[in-house]
Amino acid sequence: MGAITLKESYPVEAGDFSTAGEASGKIKRVLKKLGIDSAIVRRVAVAAYEVELNLVIHSMGGHMDLIVEPDYLQLNVHDRGPGIPDVDLAMREGYSTASDDVRTMGFGAGMGLPNMRRNANDFSIRSTVGVGTDIEMGFKL
Amino acid sequence: MTIQQFIDLTNAKLVTPEVPTDREISCGYTCDLLSWVMAHGAADMAWITVQTHMNVVAVAALMDMAAVIAPEGITFEAEVIEKAQEEGIALLECGETAYSLCGKMIAAGVPAD
Numbered sequence A: 001m002g003a004i005t006l007k008e009s010y011p012v013e014a015g016d017f018s019t020a021g022e023a024s025g026k027i028k029r030v031l032k033k034l035g036i037d038s039a040i041v042r043r044v045a046v047a048a049y050e051v052e053l054n055l056v057i058h059s060m061g062g063h064m065d066l067i068v069e070p071d072y073l074q075l076n077v078h079d080r081g082p083g084i085p086d087v088d089l090a091m092r093e094g095y096s097t098a099s100d101d102v103r104t105m106g107f108g109a110g111m112g113l114p115n116m117r118r119n120a121n122d123f124s125i126r127s128t129v130g131v132g133t134d135i136e137m138g139f140k141l
Numbered sequence B: 001m002t003i004q005q006f007i008d009l010t011n012a013k014l015v016t017p018e019v020p021t022d023r024e025i026s027c028g029y030t031c032d033l034l035s036w037v038m039a040h041g042a043a044d045m046a047w048i049t050v051q052t053h054m055n056v057v058a059v060a061a062l063m064d065m066a067a068v069i070a071p072e073g074i075t076f077e078a079e080v081i082e083k084a085q086e087e088g089i090a091l092l093e094c095g096e097t098a099y100s101l102c103g104k105m106i107a108a109g110v111p112a113d
């Protein structure tokens, strides 16, 4: 683990569709400014967007922490609940508990978590019902 | 194909006049499920979708897309247009179906990816 180049935290509000995607947009701009390879920036942006929208749609709010080191980037995400009862099921492509309202907006394909896992080099998820969900994603730079 | 050439070919209406239309379109895609688009999106893509809310612009911006195209006479709201202009993404409104627009783009040599 090298020295930390940058560490920032982005809060995400539950249910706020008007600003949904803004934290991911900020993360993308920060990484571009650091001169990180555009293909990697893109993968981080996809993962960040998916996790941000999950916090907006499925959680009670939380935050996304971005830690950039010379050769590794971490996106650590924590929310305040409600937690995921069956994480293996939630990780399956096509599984979604999204409401009809958000499905009408084009969410709820059940592809968000699989997109995160596909784009990150390292991916881990832990969830406790009634407490919250922690997702840690790592990207090699 | 540039955005302007797409407009000429389809009679689309550009609702973001501040966005330059000489940008080259690299590929085309159509889908209304945002996570599918996040998995398949590419830089300089032209994306045809019936979704017109704010998050469509967020997705297009994160993927560095060139344009979002609303088919079948669907229109964009003012605040969405404003956001797209800020992000430099062209928004186009078309009378034709997504199928017909894809057909024209493919015939004009715009690839799928």
Ligand SMILES: Nc1ncnc2c1ncn2[C@@H]1O[C@H](COP(=O)(O)OP(=O)(O)OP(=O)(O)O)[C@@H](O)[C@H]1O
Pocket (backbone or CB within 6 Å): A050, A054, A055, A057, A058, A059, A079, A081, A082, A083, A084, A090, A091, A095, A096, A097, A098, A106, A107, A108, A109, A110, A111, A112, A113, A114, A133, B034, B035, B036
């Ligand atoms: N932070 C979270 N808190 C609680 N439940 C979650 C959280 N993230 C995901 N889930 C659960 O896992 C399911 C699958 O998530 P995933 O992101 O893969 O799909 P989706 O959000 O339903 O649809 P999509 O991301 O394709 O729009 C969700 O429907 C939800 O039940």
Ligand SMILES: [Mg+2]
Pocket (backbone or CB within 6 Å): A050, A053, A054, A108, A111, A112, A113
């Ligand atoms: Mg999701």
